Amino acid sequence: MDDQTDSPDDYHAICLGTAARARGIATRYVDGVYSRFHPFPSRWLALAAGGREYLFASGMLLLKGSDPWRGLGLHINEEATLLIRDKQRAKDFLDARGFGTPAGRVFRRGDLSAALDAFSSFAGPVCVKPNQGTKGELVFPAIADRARYESAVRRVAARHQKILVEESVSGQLIRFFFVRPRVVAVKLSRPASVVGDGSATIANLIEAKNALRDRRAVPGHSNIVVDEDLRDFLAMTGRSLDDVPAAAERVFLRGTSNGATGADSLGCRADLHPSYLDVLAAACNAVPGLNLTAVDVMIRDPAAPARHGNYWILEMNRNPGLTPYHFPWRGEAQDVSGAILDAMERGFAPVPASPPASVPASTHSMPAN
Structure with a gap:
């Protein structure tokens, strides 16, 4: 069934649809399932740009009809998925290329005793969360005593196969919105x-x-x-x-900074040292097949230049939300939908068949863009 009206429950799609229609791009809503392993969302914004057709819902962008194994299409970040959905693997990848990340270890639910014993191996407070979690669910930062730590580990293990335990870093959580090849927006996510x-x-x-x-x-x-x-x-x-x-x-x-848990999205570009835009663009461009993402970064002092010990990349999001940039709690709106449409009209970078043979590593503070 097709519907010409906006889907009321998906503000992300409303943002993109409104921006598209302002450019004269026709939109409509269609029903469909991405895959039997991912049945939600089931209602998609459909539009065409740059000679290609796209589907969008809840931050997920698909290139329509380009995947013979799925009825709807290929995820715009398909080649990057296996890496970025595994939080520790993604951090290891970035760390090996000179980007700052918090140290961590992953434990399987079947080896719960090892996870419980790991608390003493960290010198300071720790953060416990699912290694493949989403939306800030079951994230427990700044744990400094064993009782809370064991409770957090057991709660994550009750619902997830893999538990990530990492050093808890402090500062301001800033989310960088990336549309290959550059960062197009930033916001402060205040708990x-x-x-x-x-x-x-x-x-x-x-x-x-x-x-x-x-x-x-x-x-x-x-x-x-x-x-x-x-x-x-x-x-x-x-x-x-x-x-x-x-x-x-x-x-x-x-301790978490998600809109669903009452966080505030604040404009912060004026207070952010410009070197972070280069660092985060370089980090995202280093990931093969990553075309569209939002990166959560903890920064101790946003006004100071990007250097190790002042920032830590926490995770990259496969399906980044648009709404908080268009509708901040405080600050100017940022047109991430327009940046996505620009990429559609010029054609997203082709997804490489395999990772490049080598990715130049940064010596430390600012990888070259």
Whole structure:
């Protein structure tokens, strides 16, 4: 069934569809399943540009009809998938080429005892998460005591085959949106937080923040949900919902920075040293077949030049969301949809049949673009 209206549940597709129609590119919605292993999403924005037909939904871009094994098409990042969906393997790949990443180890669920024993092998706080997780689910950063560590490992193991344990790095989480061959947008992903007024409790401040979110209705910014993970994070930082923060004190409520968990997307380009754009473009261009991604990078001091010890690449996203760039909580909108359409019209770089024989390694701080 075809439908000429926007799919109301997919703001990412609305962003791309609106940008396409502004250029005179016709769009429509079609139903279909990407593969039997990936049945969702099932409703796709269809459009044509540069002599090719594309399908798009929830950050996933397909080149229509180019895969004989699937009815819909070939993922725009198909050749890069096996690498970037494995977080530790992707970090090893980047580390070998001179890019900064947090040290980590992967453990199988069947060897849970080894995962539980690994806590003592790290010199500082650790982060526990699925090695192939998405959307910030079951990510537990800044763990400094064994009891919380063992609980986190068991929770990840209950739902995933592979558990990633890595050093927990601190700073500001910045997401770089890449459309080959360059970074086209950046944003700061600030974890769910409230700002004290000297009289209200954290619980009251959360209610007020959610009321503000309801009034503003910024797409991609969910309300803050008070659950056990939020309470546990507060307890880990020595706080509780009944605490009264000082006036102007920002209290973080989670360690993750996803819109679905109440994070804020903020414009940050003016505060970011320009060297990061070159470093992240070089990192993405080093991955064979990676045409479109958003890269999560923890940066200790964004104003300082890119160098080891000041930034760590955490992961590359195969299906990057568009909405937070078009609808930030604070800052100017960034036209990532326009950058994607530009790439469609000129033709995405052909996917190589195999990785290049060698990728020049950086000596350290700034790989050449």
